[in-house]
Amino acid sequence: MSLLPRGRSVGTASPSGRATPASTGPRAALCLVVALAACSPSPPAPPPSPSGQSAGHTDVTATVTPPRPLALRGEPEGGSPRRHEVRWQQALAGDPLDLRALALAEGATGLLEGVEDGGDLFRIACESLPFADDSELALGRLGQIALLDDPSLSQTAVIAIHRIAAGPPSRGEALDPDGVSAAASVVLSLAKDPALPHDRRARAISAARAFAERGALDPSTIPADLDPAPAASDSP
Numbered sequence: 001m002s003l004l005p006r007g008r009s010v011g012t013a014s015p016s017g018r019a020t021p022a023s024t025g026p027r028a029a030l031c032l033v034v035a036l037a038a039c040s041p042s043p044p045a046p047p048p049s050p051s052g053q054s055a056g057h058t059d060v061t062a063t064v065t066p067p068r069p070l071a072l073r074g075e076p077e078g079g080s081p082r083r084h085e086v087r088w089q090q091a092l093a094g095d096p097l098d099l100r101a102l103a104l105a106e107g108a109t110g111l112l113e114g115v116e117d118g119g120d121l122f123r124i125a126c127e128s129l130p131f132a133d134d135s136e137l138a139l140g141r142l143g144q145i146a147l148l149d150d151p152s153l154s155q156t157a158v159i160a161i162h163r164i165a166a167g168p169p170s171r172g173e174a175l176d177p178d179g180v181s182a183a184a185s186v187v188l189s190l191a192k193d194p195a196l197p198h199d200r201r202a203r204a205i206s207a208a209r210a211f212a213e214r215g216a217l218d219p220s221t222i223p224a225d226l227d228p229a230p231a232a233s234d235s236p
Helices: 022-037 086-091 094-118 119-131 135-146 151-167 177-191 198-213
Strands: 011-013 019-021
Touching: 011 151, 011 198, 086 094, 086 119, 094 119, 094 135, 119 135, 119 151, 119 198, 135 177, 151 177
Parallel strands: none
Antiparallel strands: 011 019
16 A cells, blocks of 8 residues: 655546646636636626616606696587577577576586587586586686686686686585685686786686685785775875
8 A cells, every 4th residue: 555645636647647637627627717707798888868867767857747728629510409409599698597597407517518519608608607506516627718728718717717606605515626626726827827918817816816715715825916006095
């Protein structure tokens, strides 16, 4: 039995007869893998997003544009069926008794159909709405119409809103609190718009004050620049 010198390992015989260290093969393979990895090009970085933010992040500061108010539907082809109804025909003359009778017969829902017809039916429906017991149901839609670019439609809607708001509130539970709040906000915004003509702002201010009396608006937020100047005191 022969002893190997300390520190030497058993080798394998090469074809030439010389011993080859056992660890030479695995060590060479490991060195080759490391070298190849160091020479491999790095993958390209992902391109930046158009907003300059990394992927997976969203822009939380984006401004949301409120939707434009819907225009009136207009009369269907062949004319509105309301033109053939006696109550609507009578109300077209503008007599308050006929307007009240139309409101009691149609209610806010039926009158809103006339509002969407446009033209003289729109005008008569707006004049009748304040007489309806459930007129508050129309405030939301009237508020949208008040924001339309057509000055005539807008002013007619604001007049109807003012008359409804100035009337007694619905008995018991509110019929449409969201519609009341929306219409109040609309007339307040119109009241504060310096680009509007004097008469349109004045009517919007009156409507806003009617809502304030019902507790739907803060009176201190309503403009007072169109109010008449206080009379001078007669005292010396």
